[in-house]
Amino acid sequence: MLPDLKILGAGLLWLGLLFGAAVLGDRRPKIFARHWALIYSMSLAVYCTSWTFYGTVTQASRSGWWLPPTFVGTILIYLFGFGLLMRLVAIARAHNSSSLADLVAIRLGRSPAIAALVTAIAVIGIVPYIALQLKSVAMSYGMLARRQELMAPAWQDSALWVALAMALFAMLFGARRASATAHNRGLVLAMAFESLFKLAAMLALGLLVWFGITVPADAASPVPPPGGSAGFTTLIMLGAFAVFTLPHQFHAGVVECRDPEHVRTARWLFPLYMLLIALPILPLARAGDALLAPLGVPSDLYVLALPLANGHGTLALVAFLGGLSAATSMVVVATLALSLMIGNHWIAPLRVRAGWGRAAVGDLRGEVLLQRRLIILAVVLLAWAYSRVLVASDALADIGAVSFSALSAIAPGVLVAVYRPQLGARAVGAGLLAGSLVWLYALMLPVVADGSLAWVDQGPFGIGWLAPDHLLGFDDWSRLARAVILSLAANVAVIALVATSRFAHAAKSGHRGLVDLGDLRALASRFLADEQVQALFGTDEVDSPASETLVAAIEHELAAVIGASSARLLLTVARRERSVELEAVAAIVGETSQDLRFNQRVLEAALENMSQGISVVDRDLGLVAWNQPYARLFGYPPELLRVGVPVADLLRWNLTHRLSVSHSVDEEVHKRIRHMRAGTPYVAERSFATEDGERVVEIRGNPMPGGGFVATFTDVTEFRRNEAELMQVAETLELRVEERTAELDMARREAEKANRAKSRFLAAVSHDLAQPLNAAHLFTHALAQRLGHAEYREAVDNINGALTSAEDLLSGLLDISRLDGGQTRARMEAFPLRDWLGGLAAEFSVLADERGLQLDAVPCSAWVRSDPQLLRRIVQNFLANSVRHTRSGRILLGCRRLRAHVSIEVWDTGPGIALADQELIFE
Structure with a gap:
């Protein structure tokens, strides 16, 4: 038994370390950039959840399998299904897919129904798996603290607080950006870090079993379960499917893959990891069966009970932290993936139809993030409730297998989406429904009924081979194997049947409509960052129509925020919003086409108050409505504008009197008539001469749903x-x-000329002034030899020092002139820094002592290649500045090695130089 405070403290410390790793990955990504392929590969071990610590031991205890069959399936996919993995990554990167449901929907025509259905299956399958993680943490805590697993009040349930902590972690590091495909380096690094820890914990348990525990030689080996071959094969298949059907595994392996080349590293490193972490599983199961099973210890808890029973409390605590770490990583990534799928494919379509596509809506990125965080919290609480109410007696191994089997229904849909998307969304949707219903009937119905319904045991209408446990005569198979195989068979059969029928493909609408750049930019700004919007739109005119290429680019970026199907729906709503004025007119005309007189009165009242010119033609291309701005703009004769006049006559009059054409008038008329009959939307500008001068008119045309055409004419001359x-x-x-x-x-050029003249002048002055100073030096030297009195000698030395200072000033002035004139050249040579630094230190030590300062020089054995004189002057300036401005304390002169370079540094306790003034030193 371990103290509660010790267990809780260790758990909180470990979660804090995970939090710190995530922060480090977010703030210092360059540190890990060179090793990201290894980090990505290790993060894939989010696959190894707490089920690896507890459930696989129970599985090995029952079956005697040394390697879990789900691990076998996953390893086989990475070794032999490498092409599928690379293709999934390529598709996700090309389409900005943010989740498994998003990728399947994109490949099947961006079907919202398919995305919603995949999301529903994922929720049904993964919530029990999250509940498994919470239950495993609660069970392991109870084992360490020696507490009975009773139904405690909610606020006393350790699983609740663990669930809330996991939800908080997922909110902080998973739901930070609106774009779900922006790579979350902090989260990936934290997952890689915890993967290393849980591997170390499992191997430590293995060392205990191999070298620290003696198992009786007569201990019986586990007996494989009945129908073991079918069960083993089924679990291998589930493990293979799990690579691309588990939402958290898809997110870690596909969405967070920054470079497809990283998958090549994962191809060998991830299978190696799984083999290593599986090595202790069977020895743990055998030791537990021999030593703990007679004492009534559940096999799920062998990994904790074995070290506790042998006096290794610290190792038991490490095993607990390994299970906690495995559970945390799975819950965080799984809830993040589910929040994206639920938000993008259940909630976003409803919000788009309810108002997200309207022009008046502002920035929605904050709302999207809040929505994801609330979904994360809701999913975690739902899983916690499941762990309390529904799984009180289930073994952890059983819960994991049920979750894997539920999610396997998605596998045929994913494979069709990747390799045969032309089979269509209807076929895949029907297959998903059929497979899921068979799974519910064959596996879940007997569990829920639990013998309370006679027809479940005997079969509907007394037909025994229709009973779930005897379905189609597969009596010798386990319930799990029977449900999985029959579910997949029904799934594939229905896909093939529907794909070959006439109902396979839905009719596609040919009308897409137009959208202005301004409207599209406003729409993008609600979900994308400002820099993304600026990069996409640049400085294009906001009043011009957006190209289909730009619309496709916006849809691609929006897919990362709200999913591909919701992004397509959002743009569709925007297109409708753009042409609402024209569609209102078209609706009026379509509803009143049987009575032209009534049409005239209604349209006159509706259209005369508009500033734009409008004309409406019916399906026979006859004029049925117009307004006065239209008549004034083109100057039509009154007798020409009447209800029923062929639009061809109006076009011919325009081409003859207003517009200049390069071809014959009849050819131009026929070309325009063809566009109207085809129902092609268009936007064009025309210039023509009027009595008031040349006018420029923007013409927009849209087809009406019931046939006919409506066009608006806007005078854009002033613009x-x-x-x-x-x-x-x-x-x-x-x-x-x-x-x-x-x-x-x-x-x-004039300034450069003046600067050169100044440099020549300084050089000449310095040279001329140096001669009398040299002579003065000679005189003082001779005078010093003749004077014998010490007081006179001191005066002569002072004069000599002053002359030396004057020479130094002139020498510096001459150096400045040479630098300006480009005459000074560095004389590069190799020399040791030890003597060079020592000379500087000796020279300035006297000055430092006079000012009450301590000057220290750190010896340096490095050799450098530089100009020793010029370098000496630079460091002299630094030292002189330190001596001059340091009031008290010390000065330190030394070197710091920087790979192939050396940094010579002067440190002092002076006031320093303000950051704003540091650049002035080198001017």
């Missing part, structure tokens, strides 16, 4: 005129900039 004036101003501005640049260039 284009202002645009031309701005372009002219821009051109003249360029000329002025060129002139100013030439003036600045001339001023620069």
Whole structure:
């Protein structure tokens, strides 16, 4: 028994370390950039959940399998299904897929129904698996603390607090950005870190069993269960499917893959990891069966009970932390993946239809993040409730197998989406439904009924081979194997049947509509970061229509935030919003096409108050409605505008009197008529002469649902005129900039000329002044030899020192002139820093002592290649500055090695230099 405080403290400390690893990965990603392939490969071990610590031991105890069959299936996929993994990563990166449901929906025509159905199956399958993690933590804590596993009040349930901590971790490091495909380095690093720890914990348990515990030689080996071959094969298949059907495994392996080449590293490293962590499983099971089973210890808890029974409490605590770590990583990534799937494929379509696509809506990124965080909390609480209410007597191995089997129903849909997407969404959806229903009937119904329903045991209508446990005569198989095989068979059969029928593909709408750049930009700004929006749109005109290429790019980026199917739905709503004015007119015309007189009165009341010109033609291409702005804009004769006049007559009049054409008038009329009959939307600008001068008109046309065409005509003359004036101003501005640049260039050349003259002057002055100073030196030297009195000698020495200082100033002045004139050249040579630093230290030690300072020089054995004189002057300046401005304390001179370089540094206890003034030192 271990104290509660010790257990809780160790658990909190370990969760804190995981939190710290995630923070480090987010804030210092460059540290790990070179090793990211290894980190990615290790993060895949989120697959090894607490079931690996507890459930696999129970499985080995029952069957005698030394390697869990689900591990075998996963290893086989990485060794022989490498092409599938690479293809999944490539598809996800190409389409910005944020989840498993998103990828399947994208490949099947961005079907919202498929995405919602895959999400539903994922929720049904993964919530029990999350509950397994919570139950394992509660069971292991109870074992360490020697507490009975009773139904405690909710607030006393350790699983609840663990669940809330896991939810908080997922919210902080999973739901941080609106874009779900932006790689979460902190989360991945934390998962890799915990993978190493749980491997170390499991191997430590193995060492205890191999070398620290004696198992009786007559201990019986586990007896394989009945139908073991079918069960083993089924579990291998479930393990293979789990690589791409478990939401958390898909997120870790596909969504978080930054480079497809990293999968090549994972191809060998991840299987090796699984083999290593599986090595102690069977020895633990055999030792537990021999030593603990007679005492009534559940096999799920052998990994904790064995070290406790042998006096290794610390090792038991490490095993507990390994299980806690495995549970935490799975819950965090799984809830993150489910929050994306539920938010993008259940909630987002409803929100788009309810108002997300409207122009008045503001920035929605915060709402998207809040939605994900609430979903994470809801999923965790749902799993916790499941762990309390429904799984009180289930072994952990059974819960894990049930979850794997439920999610296997998605596997055929994923494979069809990757390799045969042309089979269609309807076929895959029907297969998913059929497979899931068979799984519910064959596996879950007997569990829920638990003998209370006679027809479940005897079969519907007394037909025995229809009973779930005898379905189709597979009596010798285990319930799990029978449910999985029959579910997959029904799934594949229904997909093939529907794909070959006439119901395989839904009819596609040919009308897409137009959307302005301004509307599209406003839509993108609600979900994307400002820098993303700027990069996508640049400086394009907001009033022009968006190209299909740009619309596709926006849809690609939105898919990372709200899913591909919801992104397509959002843009569809935006297209409808853009043309709402035209569609309102079209609806009026369509509803009243049987009575032209009534049409005339309604349309006159609706259209005359609009500033745009509008014309509406029916399915026979006859004019049925117009307004006065339209008539004034083109100057039609009154007799030409009447209900029923063929639109061809109006086009011919325009081409003859207003517009200039390169081909014959009849050819142009026929071309425009063909566009109207085809129902092709268009946007165009036309220039033509009127009595008031040349006018520019923007023409937008949209087909009506019931046939016919509606067009708007907007006078954009003033806008284009202002645009031309701005372009002219821009051109003249360029000329002025060129002139100013030439003036600045001339001023620069004159300044350089003056600088060269100054340098020559300084050189000449320095040379001329140096001669009398040299002579003065000679005189003072001769005078010093003649004077014998000490007081006179001291005066002569002072004069000599002053002359030396003057020479140094002139020498510096001469160096400045040489530098300006480009005459000074560094004389590079190799020399040791030890003597060089010693000379500097000796020179300045006297000055430092006079000011009451301590100057220390750290010896350095390095050799450098530089100009010793110029380098000496630089360091002299630094030392002189330190001596001059340091009031008390010490000065330190030394070197710091930087790989192939050396940094010479002067440290002091002076006031320092303000950050804003540091650049001035080198000017």
